Amino acid sequence: MIIDTPYRIFSLGDSAITLDFGNLIDEKINQNIIRLFYYLQKDPLPGMTEVVPAYSSLTIYYDPFQVKKISHQSKTSYEWIAEQLEKRIQTPLEEENNTARLIKIPVCYDKEFGFDLELIANEKHISVEDVIQIHLSKTYWVYMLGFLPGFSYMGLADERIEMPRKLQPRLRVEPGSVGIAGRQTGIYPLPSPGGWQIIGRTPLKLFETNSNDEAACLLKPGDNVMFYSITIDEFKSY
Numbered sequence: 001m002i003i004d005t006p007y008r009i010f011s012l013g014d015s016a017i018t019l020d021f022g023n024l025i026d027e028k029i030n031q032n033i034i035r036l037f038y039y040l041q042k043d044p045l046p047g048m049t050e051v052v053p054a055y056s057s058l059t060i061y062y063d064p065f066q067v068k069k070i071s072h073q074s075k076t077s078y079e080w081i082a083e084q085l086e087k088r089i090q091t092p093l094e095e096e097n098n099t100a101r102l103i104k105i106p107v108c109y110d111k112e113f114g115f116d117l118e119l120i121a122n123e124k125h126i127s128v129e130d131v132i133q134i135h136l137s138k139t140y141w142v143y144m145l146g147f148l149p150g151f152s153y154m155g156l157a158d159e160r161i162e163m164p165r166k167l168q169p170r171l172r173v174e175p176g177s178v179g180i181a182g183r184q185t186g187i188y189p190l191p192s193p194g195g196w197q198i199i200g201r202t203p204l205k206l207f208e209t210n211s212n213d214e215a216a217c218l219l220k221p222g223d224n225v226m227f228y229s230i231t232i233d234e235f236k237s238y
Contacts (some may be wrong), residue, residue, distance in 0.1 A: 005029055010121060011078045019085065020057040025155055027181070030143050033058050034222040035087070046070050047077075053221050054144050060085065060144050081082060102139075102224045104177050105187070105202050107178050108235035113201035120163055120180070134158045135199060135227065140185060142223040150189035150207030152215040154225055157183045158223070169195035176201045178227070189217075203230075203238035 006026075012018045014059055019036075021029045028195075030053075037053040044051070045060065047067035052059045064077040071080035109117065109132045121128045138156035157180055165181045170193060177188045179196030188194060189206035206218045219225065 003067040005032070007089075011084050012059060014078075016059055016061045017081050017085065018057055018059045019089070022056055023055050025077060025143065026056065027141050027143075027156075029056050030141070031222070036220065040088070045081060045088070047081065047222065054146070079156070100222050100224055101220075102226065103219060104226050104228060105204060106230040106234070106238075107200040107202050107227045108230050108232055109200040110235075112232060113177070113235075114199045116163075116179075116197040117199050120161055123163065124160060126160065131161050131199065132229065134161050135180075136229060138227045140227075142219050142221055142225060144221050145217060145219070146205075148188065148190050148192055150219070152186050152206070152219040152223075152225070154185050155183055157185045159183065163197045165195040166197065167195075169193050170198075173198065174201065176203060178202060178205070187219075201235070203235050 007021045009017060009019055017103045019033075021033075033053050033056070034057055037051055039047065040051045040060070045062065047062045047064075047070065048060055049063055050061040052061070062077070062080065062081055067080055071077065075083070079170055111117065116181060117131055120131050124131070135157070138158060140157075143153045143155060145152055161180060162183050163180050173188045173192055173194035174197075175188055175190055177194075177198050178200045179186055179188065179194065179198050181196040186196065186211040187206050190209075204218060208216045
């Protein structure tokens with residue numbers, strides 16, 4: 001796929017390898033990571049058992065015993081996997097059609113659910129309605145899933161509503177709660193402690209606990225997300 005951004009490859013224990021672009025949030029870099037992620041899912045490296053994308057890195061898990069069987073005896077399993085990964089990175093791939101999904105998600109920003117809307121409005125010297133409209137005004141890229149099954153890290157939120165995590169996390173955040181942390185926005189799929197600034201809630205299920213396949217998660221890395229506002233009555237009618 002030929003990546004022209006500086007990166008490094010390093011071992012993560014004796015059965016994993018990481019391709020890392022640094023500690024940053026960059027949509028172009030993440031797009032490359034997501035593209036390589038799906039490519040390796042379709043055509044895995046020999047001995048690969050799993051591949052996990054993050055904001056600016058990709059980790060490949062492998063079976064070192066299987067790799068050792070197929071690699072040259074003069075190389076360690078890590079050295080051989082690193083060599084194969086470099087080949088994939090530097091091999092031109094056919095450009096795929098843009099198949100990124102656009103997911104529209106309803107959110108109720110009523111004060112019953114938007115606990116931190118006034119806090120953000122006061123901190124930013126704007127109205128609560130401004131906070132809501134600014135949040136609604138963007139299409140968000142799903143960079144990665146993590147923290148909880150189906151928890152989506154999306155960005156980038158507008159600088160005008162950028163807020164740090166809470167110093168003291170809430171003991172319980174309800175499923176469907178939409179939050180802001182820095183310039184990220186995300187949705188809690190399950191009840192959990194959490195330190196994000198909560199601005200609303202969606203009635204949609206982000207994670208189906210009884211499902212064992214990829215469809216268990218409503219969102220996946222590489223999706224685009226648009227939020228739209230619903231009333232509390234509409235929320236309760238879902």
